[in-house]
Amino acid sequence: MYLKALELQGYKSFANKVEFVFDRGVTAVVGPNGSGKSNVADAIRWVLGEQSYRSLRGKKTEDMIFSGSDGRARLGMASATLILDNSDKWMPIDFSEVTISRRAYRSGENEYYLNGSRVRLKDVAELLARGGMSRQTYTVIGQGMIDRVLSLHAAERRLLFEEAA
Amino acid sequence: MYLKALELQGYKSFANKVEFVFDRGVTAVVGPNGSGKSNVADAIRWVLGEQSYRSLRGKKTEDMIFSGSDGRARLGMASATLILDNSDKWMPIDFSEVTISRRAYRSGENEYYLNGSRVRLKDVAELLARGGMSRQTYTVIGQGMIDRVLSLHAAERRLLFEEAA
Amino acid sequence: MEEAFAETFEQVAKEFKNYFSMLFGGGEAQLILTDPDNMLETGVDIVARPPGKRLQSMALLSGGERSLTAQALIFSLLRISPTPFVIFDEVDAMLDEANVGRFRDALSRLADEIQFIVITHNRRTIESANTLYGVSMGDDSVSQVYSLKVDEWLEAKKAAKV
Amino acid sequence: MEEAFAETFEQVAKEFKNYFSMLFGGGEAQLILTDPDNMLETGVDIVARPPGKRLQSMALLSGGERSLTAQALIFSLLRISPTPFVIFDEVDAMLDEANVGRFRDALSRLADEIQFIVITHNRRTIESANTLYGVSMGDDSVSQVYSLKVDEWLEAKKAAKV
Ligand SMILES: Nc1ncnc2c1ncn2[C@@H]1O[C@H](COP(=O)(O)OP(=O)(O)OP(=O)(O)O)[C@@H](O)[C@H]1O
Ligand SMILES: Nc1ncnc2c1ncn2[C@@H]1O[C@H](COP(=O)(O)OP(=O)(O)OP(=O)(O)O)[C@@H](O)[C@H]1O
Ligand SMILES: [Mg+2]
Numbered sequence: 158m159y160l161k162a163l164e165l166q167g168y169k170s171f172a173n174k175v176e177f178v179f180d181r182g183v184t185a186v187v188g189p190n191g192s193g194k195s196n197v198a199d200a201i202r203w204v205l206g207e208q209s210y211r212s213l214r215g216k217k218t219e220d221m222i223f224s225g226s227d228g229r230a231r232l233g234m235a236s237a238t239l240i241l242d243n244s245d246k247w248m249p250i251d252f253s254e255v256t257i258s259r260r261a262y263r264s265g266e267n268e269y270y271l272n273g274s275r276v277r278l279k280d281v282a283e284l285l286a287r288g289g290m291s292r293q294t295y296t297v298i299g300q301g302m303i304d305r306v307l308s309l310h311a312a313e314r315r316l317l318f319e320e321a322a
Numbered sequence: 323m324y325l326k327a328l329e330l331q332g333y334k335s336f337a338n339k340v341e342f343v344f345d346r347g348v349t350a351v352v353g354p355n356g357s358g359k360s361n362v363a364d365a366i367r368w369v370l371g372e373q374s375y376r377s378l379r380g381k382k383t384e385d386m387i388f389s390g391s392d393g394r395a396r397l398g399m400a401s402a403t404l405i406l407d408n409s410d411k412w413m414p415i416d417f418s419e420v421t422i423s424r425r426a427y428r429s430g431e432n433e434y435y436l437n438g439s440r441v442r443l444k445d446v447a448e449l450l451a452r453g454g455m456s457r458q459t460y461t462v463i464g465q466g467m468i469d470r471v472l473s474l475h476a477a478e479r480r481l482l483f484e485e486a487a
Numbered sequence: 488m489e490e491a492f493a494e495t496f497e498q499v500a501k502e503f504k505n506y507f508s509m510l511f512g513g514g515e516a517q518l519i520l521t522d523p524d525n526m527l528e529t530g531v532d533i534v535a536r537p538p539g540k541r542l543q544s545m546a547l548l549s550g551g552e553r554s555l556t557a558q559a560l561i562f563s564l565l566r567i568s569p570t571p572f573v574i575f576d577e578v579d580a581m582l583d584e585a586n587v588g589r590f591r592d593a594l595s596r597l598a599d600e601i602q603f604i605v606i607t608h609n610r611r612t613i614e615s616a617n618t619l620y621g622v623s624m625g626d627d628s629v630s631q632v633y634s635l636k637v638d639e640w641l642e643a644k645k646a647a648k649v
Numbered sequence: 650m651e652e653a654f655a656e657t658f659e660q661v662a663k664e665f666k667n668y669f670s671m672l673f674g675g676g677e678a679q680l681i682l683t684d685p686d687n688m689l690e691t692g693v694d695i696v697a698r699p700p701g702k703r704l705q706s707m708a709l710l711s712g713g714e715r716s717l718t719a720q721a722l723i724f725s726l727l728r729i730s731p732t733p734f735v736i737f738d739e740v741d742a743m744l745d746e747a748n749v750g751r752f753r754d755a756l757s758r759l760a761d762e763i764q765f766i767v768i769t770h771n772r773r774t775i776e777s778a779n780t781l782y783g784v785s786m787g788d789d790s791v792s793q794v795y796s797l798k799v800d801e802w803l804e805a806k807k808a809a810k811v
């Protein structure tokens with residue numbers, strides 16, 4: 158399975174709709190400080206169902222939505238969509254393309270979508286788990302995380318192995 | 323006042339005696355990973371009287387002494403000497419050059435020297451305090467420290483101001 | 488459950504030795520169970536000895552050495568239990584040129600089975616990419632994204648440095 | 650005692666606004682007392698708003714923005730209450746080229762009254778130095794030190810990149 162594309166709209170600093178198209182090799186993301194690179198990493202974690210706002214550098218749902226700027230009014234909704242190629246059936250479902258979406262509103266409400274149909278968070282989590290993607294602990298290695306891996310307590314480090322098991 | 327030179331012998335990875343000569347401008351220290359650059363920063367903190375081994379990335383006196391390598395036997399003593407130009411009498415003592423030294427032995431014993439005479443740690447601390455150098459919190463900004471300044475609790479951050487006051 | 492953990496630990500621990508020696512060009516390291524008789528609750532510790540140096544507490548390692556050691560663990564976990572794609576956010580920030588090269592090699596070796604998305608400021612890491620995206624902040628403080636060609640970007644960077 | 654803290658805080662807070670705007674090329678920031686009626690025990694908080702962006706929690710700042718904000722605080726403390734010399738260990742690690750330039754400018758402005766020793770991997774920071782020391786690990790795993798000329802080192806680095 159591989160990631161074909163990521164679409165963002167209203168997610169953090171991505172007020173305008175953007176699309177990243179990935180191929181199977183190594184993709185590098187570059188740009189100046191504060192431009193939005195880590196926000197892309199956050200978006201991927203977020204659309205995979207991350208519930209800890211702290212790990213997304215926020216405190217609540219609202220922090221995920223474009224808060225406005227000198228040049229632009231704030232938005233009412235954030236959305237991110239992952240488009241996955243599943244032709245190798247890594248995920249044991251009968252789709253060769255899997256689309257996972259998440260939307261959040263200022264009310265604090267979060268919605269999850271699988272191939273365009275509204276589902277519950279646990280449906281997304283279950284699907285990912287069956288596809289071996291519940292190991293979120295090392296799917297996205299965030300900025301500054303690499304050193305934390307070493308300063309974890311032995312008990313915390315064990316969790317990485319439990320995820321891998 | 324300014325730092326004229328730093329001599330190290332047996333301090334951490336500096337098994338051989340080395341001398342850094344500084345002038346009044348900006349000095350840059352470069353080199354590969356693990357070569358000893360941060361050890362130089364530790365040495366300066368150490369000779370200024372640092373008592374927290376944790377902030378020196380160690381646990382006890384012994385960690386400050388060259389522990390040996392494939393090519394070299396371990397040493398029994400570590401020493402660092404700071405040579406300061408005091409012609410502006412920043413330190414209110416009657417010397418235009420001030421030398422501060424520290425030695426440590428595997429026994430755990432630490433010795434302090436001022437202008438060649440053995441003194442107690444508190445004499446060094448007192449002299450530095452009178453010279454406005456008790457503010458160790460921001461004399462040496464260690465690797466990874468810059469982010470910690472922001473993640474400090476408000477109460478911890480206050481300490482920086484107390485040092486400055 | 489304990490079985491799975493024990494087996495995974497065995498395999499990852501084996502990989503870890505290899506990855507550490509590869510990333511450090513030598514030396515040795517080990518993953519250690521804090522309580523081997525209690526597989527249900529044991530934690531996992533790391534000991535590491537860079538080439539030529541003597542085994543000491545992990546705290547005495549340099550910034551770059553810590554990065555490489557952590558990378559050895561992450562790569563080992565990925566090798567034994569891959570996720571289809573992985574995002575690395577500036578994991579090469581502390582590495583000198585030689586070590587970025589080794590990080591890149593580790594990346595390319597796994598790149599057949601794992602799709603890597605690497606956020607980086609580092610030229611040498613960028614050289615190993617086949618797709619390049621630039622992100623920048625517009626005047627309206629909104630993020631903009633554009634697709635770049637690796638060789639063109641490298642050329643532009645070289646020109647800017649002169 | 651309370652007096653000294655209060656006065657120092659006032660002065661540093663004033664500098665902090667300036668340093669922040671200078672390092673960010675705009676925007677605004679403030680140091681805030683958590684308990685202004687209790688000068689004996691009050692803590693100090695930071696709020697920061699990069700140029701063009703809206704004021705948000707500090708956690709949402711980027712890696713480089715955090716570095717710059719912390720630098721603004723350190724430089725402010727140094728400006729109000731200098732120590733004769735300061736050692737910076739890789740404080741520029743997270744900064745992009747433009748921001749390293751601003752860090753350098755802040756450095757040079759204080760360099761008349763404070764002697765800076767800067768451990769760095771960054772070319773642009775090295776360009777601002779007048780003395781350069783190289784540290785390397787010998788084959789016997791013992792640190793070696795040698796004095797370098799800034800322009801020669803820069804030349805060598807440029808040549809190596811081609
Ligand atoms: N909800 C939001 N609305 C608007 N802007 C936001 C929101 N959340 C975060 N941001 C902005 O995004 C910026 C941080 O972006 P990000 O962390 O992705 O930067 P980066 O490209 O990784 O930079 P660096 O190289 O410094 O790590 C911050 O300036 C922050 O103000
Ligand atoms: N007591 C000691 N005896 C021998 N070697 C030591 C001792 N203490 C630390 N070292 C060695 O010093 C090295 C770390 O050096 P240091 O932290 O100064 O590197 P650095 O140049 O700052 O590298 P980086 O660029 O990665 O931060 C480690 O490899 C460690 O093994
Ligand atoms: Mg970032």
Ligand SMILES: [Mg+2]
Nearest residue numbers: 360465549550
């Ligand atoms: Mg270092």
